[in-house]
């Protein structure tokens with residue numbers, strides 16, 4: 001797939017901009033702070049309804065205004081569609097396809113698919129487990145858009161159950177009767193186990209599908225590495241029953257664990273079991289030594305692993321359907337020349353690659369393509 005036109009109104013620093021895009025490689029070049037990332041962030045937002053830079057929508061709306069619009073003309077399998085989202089921080093966003101409103105903005109997710117490489121990706125390797133869970137869940141939803149609902153259900157149940165744990169725990173410690181809160185907790189345990197088992201089963205399936213692509217991608221970006229050097233493994237917050245894979249297998253196990261840990265949870269007022277406590281463990285090894293990446297890997301190895309996770313996502317999505325749009329946001333300045341050329345060669349054949357860079361010298365020759373100059377709120381071919 002590729003985007004042929006991007007129109008923004010009051011998005012980030014842009015009051016209004018309308019850019020025609022070509023398939024193949026495009027480079028957006030301009031001094032710092034001119035709005036290069038803002039452009040590609042808009043396309044990514046359309047794909048996932050969230051940004052790779054901020055957790056809430058408010059910073060995406062131009063300061064002093066109350067709504068922003070991102071509209072893109074997307075060509076997929078030769079057919080064209082106009083996708084649009086209106087961002088209304090604090091309220092529900094509105095989405096349209098070919099000018100017809102969608103019942104829920106969530107229905108837009110996955111109609112355009114992006115894979116973004118950015119300097120923030122280092123956090124995928126060095127950051128908290130939450131970064132890696134978000135990576136998995138974003139990929140799940142891009143692969144299977146209906147899972148946006150499963151993810152949202154789990155988050156909602158988790159929030160409600162966590163609130164209840166706090167009140168029930170406090171009631172138990174105080175003099176007031178905790179009976180009714182505990183009875184309600186039983187109901188929420190059931191809901192958490194149901195939604196959690198579904199999310200867990202999907203993540204396990206995803207990690208299995210991703211694993212071979214990660215090894216291959218790491219080998220491609222880290223010079224001298226073997227195909228089995230980089231590994232990903234899903235570690236759940238409780239011991240999974242042997243061979244349990246479906247949500248049906250996992251739900252009773254999750255429910256049992258919630259029962260077993262209930263006192264602990266009430267004491268601490270925190271939900272200790274479920275996919276929100278799981279970890280995607282990244283390891284590197286050759287021969288007999290295999291070590292976790294976090295805390296052990298060098299800076300260069302960590303970067304290579306982060307790139308490998310993104311490349312693997314791209315390869316997986318590509319193998320299962322239409323080519324996603326690749327966004328390489330400011331990454332080349334971070335890489336040594338060997339990795340830079342290797343990455344450029346690997347992605348040069350993609351249907352559409354959007355690169356941002358502060359100077360022309362940071363854009364590898366393989367990705368020169370169409371060049372745009374970004375300055376003072378304007379985006380000009382040249």
Ligand SMILES: Nc1ncnc2c1ncn2[C@@H]1O[C@H](COP(=O)(O)OP(=O)(O)OP(=O)(O)O)[C@@H](O)[C@H]1O
Pocket residue numbers: 011012013014030031032033034035036037038039058059060061062063330356357358
């Ligand atoms: N909500 C907003 N309203 C107005 N301006 C904003 C908003 N959010 C960000 N900006 C401005 O947008 C600019 C940043 O744009 P962007 O991140 O796209 O820069 P860039 O060209 O990618 O720069 P760099 O090369 O440094 O990464 C900053 O000057 C920032 O102040």
